[in-house]
Every structure is written in C-alpha cells, then in structure tokens.
Amino acid sequence: MDTNNLLNHLVTAVLVIDTELRPSYANAAAAQLLGIGNNKLLEQPLPELYQLMGVEPQLLRDAIRAGQGITVNTAALITLDGQHHTVDITLMPLESETNSSILELRQVDQQRRIHQQLNMDAQQQAAQFLVRNLAHEIKNPLGGLRGAAQLLSRELTSPDLKEFTSLIIEQADRLRNLVDRLLGPQRPTQHTEHNIHQVVQKVLKLVEMALPSNIHLKRDYDPSIPDTQMDPDQMQQAVLNIVQNAIQALEPAGGDILIRTRTQHQVTIGTQRYKLVLALSIIDNGPGIPSELVDTLFYPMVTGRDEGSGLGLSIAHNIARLHGGRIDCVSAPGHTEFIITLPLQ
Known part of the structure; x- marks a missing residue:
C-alpha cells in the first residue's frame, strides 16, 4: 500500500516537523488548509506558514526535544491569506526518527x-x-x-x-x-462541460459596462481548473447576483471586488465527500453583512437594503444546490466572501 497516497486522502492536515519546526512532510490536506503549495510549504519553518496559531512555537519546540505530546482543542488558526479556522492540534513524537514529531491539525469548523x-x-x-x-x-x-x-x-x-x-x-x-x-429554477437542467472562467468573464463584462468609477474588479484565476458540468446560464445568474450585491455594498464608499478560483481536495458537500472541488470566491472589502442577517442570508425576501427584493442570494443558493454544490459566506467589516463550491469530475 502507498502510504503517501493514503495520507493524501485524509481530511486531517498532517505534517512532520523537527525541532526547528521545519516540515519534512505535509499531506494534501495540510497544503489545502494553509493555502500553500506543497513544495513551498516544505521550504519554510512552520511559523512562517500562518499569521496566527493558538499554540506558541516555543511550546512545540520544547515538546519535540523532550519527546512529549501536546493536544490543544479548538485553537484559532489564521492562514497567510487571511482565512480563519478553528482546529484541534495534536503533536505526537515520531518514534522512528529522533527530534521529529507528527503535527495534526483537524478542522472542527468543517463539521x-x-x-x-x-x-x-x-x-x-x-x-x-x-x-x-x-x-x-x-x-x-x-x-x-x-x-x-x-x-x-x-x-x-x-x-x-x-x-x-x-x-x-x-x-x-x-x-x-x-x-x-x-x-426560480426548481429542477436540474441539462448540464454540459464549461470553463468556469468563461462564465465569470461574461458576468464581469456585463457589470463593467455600468460599474461605478470608485469600484475596481480584480481577478485571481487558477488556469489549471478543468471544465465542469454546469448550466452556464444559471451559473452566470448565480455569480451575477452575488457580484451585484457586492457592488451595491461598495457603492457609497468604493472599494475592490476580487474574483478568485481555486481547487480544493477532500471536501464534503452535504453528506457527500468529493476528492476534488472548484471553489469560486467573490470577495469585497466593504462594510460587511449585518450580524442579524447572517443566519438567514439565503432565505427568500431577506435583505439588508430598503430597496432590495431579497431574492438574489436565495436564487444563487438554489442554483448552487441544483449543481450539487453549496454557497458559504464569511463576513466581517472590510472582508465579505461568498464561496461557491462545485464538485469537479
């Protein structure tokens, strides 16, 4: 059995680190959690791979030198790209190698x-x-x-x-x-293979014609993402609804909207786990979503604007569901991110 292949199928991030906290191994889940490519991940000490982790680096060094284990539950983790996670941290000595330990980071916010x-x-x-x-x-x-x-x-x-x-x-x-x-759409339509970037570009071309001068669109695409099964018209509508919401949120003071595409490994959508998914993020640096609306954001007729109908996000959520995917939202003042996650074949 290929041990490396086995570890790459785990949803738990696994790293092997030495007394200098330099990783000598990291599985696919670790690269995904930290948002860093595997090769780059192995080139730097662990503290250089995140903004904040709820355990002091010196505590890890002392434990590795002493051959002791550490467990920290529900610790905060902020990655270099600003993503917030809650993780259970476990450090265990690696008996086959001296001065090396296995570090496990298990996301509890995923559950x-x-x-x-x-x-x-x-x-x-x-x-x-x-x-x-x-x-x-x-x-x-x-x-x-x-x-x-x-x-x-x-x-x-x-x-x-x-x-x-x-x-x-x-x-x-x-x-x-x-x-x-x-x-809105209630049943799955005929899906054919399309490139997500072509779909997004059509949306951006449409909104750019009437885009206020104080709002700027930015793109950060992963060109290696393969075509995926979708109804392009429905997916354009879902993306357009979210982008228009971001524009309306930014209109008074201006700001930036970033469209980012990435792949993620071993992601659970509903009750089904997928080896590979597409994550399309629409991020703005506006005032954020009122806390009282967060839990009901995707319900019909829920809106934070006096002139809003409250249908855009509900329709977008339903379109993602009809594509076997989901929409998540993370919002705080200065950072609102909607993530459309779709299975990749």
Whole structure:
C-alpha cells in the first residue's frame, strides 16, 4: 500500500516537523488548509506558514526535544491569506526518527459548517415550498385581475379612465414578474462541460459596462481548473447576483471586488465527500453583512437594503444546490466572501 497516497486522502492536515519546526512532510490536506503549495510549504519553518496559531512555537519546540505530546482543542488558526479556522492540534513524537514529531491539525469548523449547511438546506427547502405554494395562489387571481382590466379597457372610451386600467395591468405584470423570480429554477437542467472562467468573464463584462468609477474588479484565476458540468446560464445568474450585491455594498464608499478560483481536495458537500472541488470566491472589502442577517442570508425576501427584493442570494443558493454544490459566506467589516463550491469530475 502507498502510504503517501493514503495520507493524501485524509481530511486531517498532517505534517512532520523537527525541532526547528521545519516540515519534512505535509499531506494534501495540510497544503489545502494553509493555502500553500506543497513544495513551498516544505521550504519554510512552520511559523512562517500562518499569521496566527493558538499554540506558541516555543511550546512545540520544547515538546519535540523532550519527546512529549501536546493536544490543544479548538485553537484559532489564521492562514497567510487571511482565512480563519478553528482546529484541534495534536503533536505526537515520531518514534522512528529522533527530534521529529507528527503535527495534526483537524478542522472542527468543517463539521460545524456541514451541520449548518444541512440545517440551512432543510430550512431553505421548507421556505421555498411555502413560497411556491403561495406564489401559485397569487398567480391565479392575478391573471384573472389582469384579464378583467384588459377587457374593461376595451370598453372604455375616456383616456383618463383607460389610464387606471393601464395602471392595474402594469402593476399586475410587476407582481407576476416578482412571483416568477420567487419561484426560480426548481429542477436540474441539462448540464454540459464549461470553463468556469468563461462564465465569470461574461458576468464581469456585463457589470463593467455600468460599474461605478470608485469600484475596481480584480481577478485571481487558477488556469489549471478543468471544465465542469454546469448550466452556464444559471451559473452566470448565480455569480451575477452575488457580484451585484457586492457592488451595491461598495457603492457609497468604493472599494475592490476580487474574483478568485481555486481547487480544493477532500471536501464534503452535504453528506457527500468529493476528492476534488472548484471553489469560486467573490470577495469585497466593504462594510460587511449585518450580524442579524447572517443566519438567514439565503432565505427568500431577506435583505439588508430598503430597496432590495431579497431574492438574489436565495436564487444563487438554489442554483448552487441544483449543481450539487453549496454557497458559504464569511463576513466581517472590510472582508465579505461568498464561496461557491462545485464538485469537479
């Protein structure tokens, strides 16, 4: 059995470090957690590979020299790219080699994220079921109201009275469009292979035509990402909804929007684990999302703006779900990040 291949299939980050905290081995999960390529990861001491970790480097050095083990639960970890994680840290002496130990970093925020995703999916499906039933109940009398207004308009000769029937028809059409948006896509469509960067570029080309001068779009693509199965029109809509939200959040003071693509290994979506996934991040440096909205962000009709409909993120979440993926959100003042995660074949 290939031990290296076996370790690369673990979801736990595993590193072998010496008394100088220099890694001599790191599995794929470690590279993914720290956001650093495996070769670069082995070139620097451990403290150079993160911004913050909830255990002092000197404590690790002393334990390795003494051949002792350490366990620290729910420790904070901030990687070089600013990602916040909660990890359980375990250091165990490596008996086959002197002055070397195995360092395990097990993400406990991943389990919490999985639980939150399952809970959110269940609540969102219940909310959408309610909205669909309500929408159908609205559409039937709305169609009758519009038809009656059209018939009445044909019988009227006074332009002043026709103005009222035109207003009824106009508002009925507006409500029907709102109901159609509430319903959104409900079933998986035909998916074909497409490049995610082509999809994103179409969205950015569209928004750049009306982009305020104080907002700048930045791109950070991984060109090695393979094509993936998707409905390109639906995926464009999901990305567009999130980018437009970022633009609206930045409009008063300006700022940057970064579109970043990466691959991740051994990621669980719902109850299924995937060897390789695509992570599309849309990041802005705006004021952040109000804390009271975070838990219900993807529900229909939830919005933090007076003029917002609260449908954009709900539709984006549903599109990701129909593609077998998910959307996560991390937000704090100065950093709001939406991550669309999709399985790669």
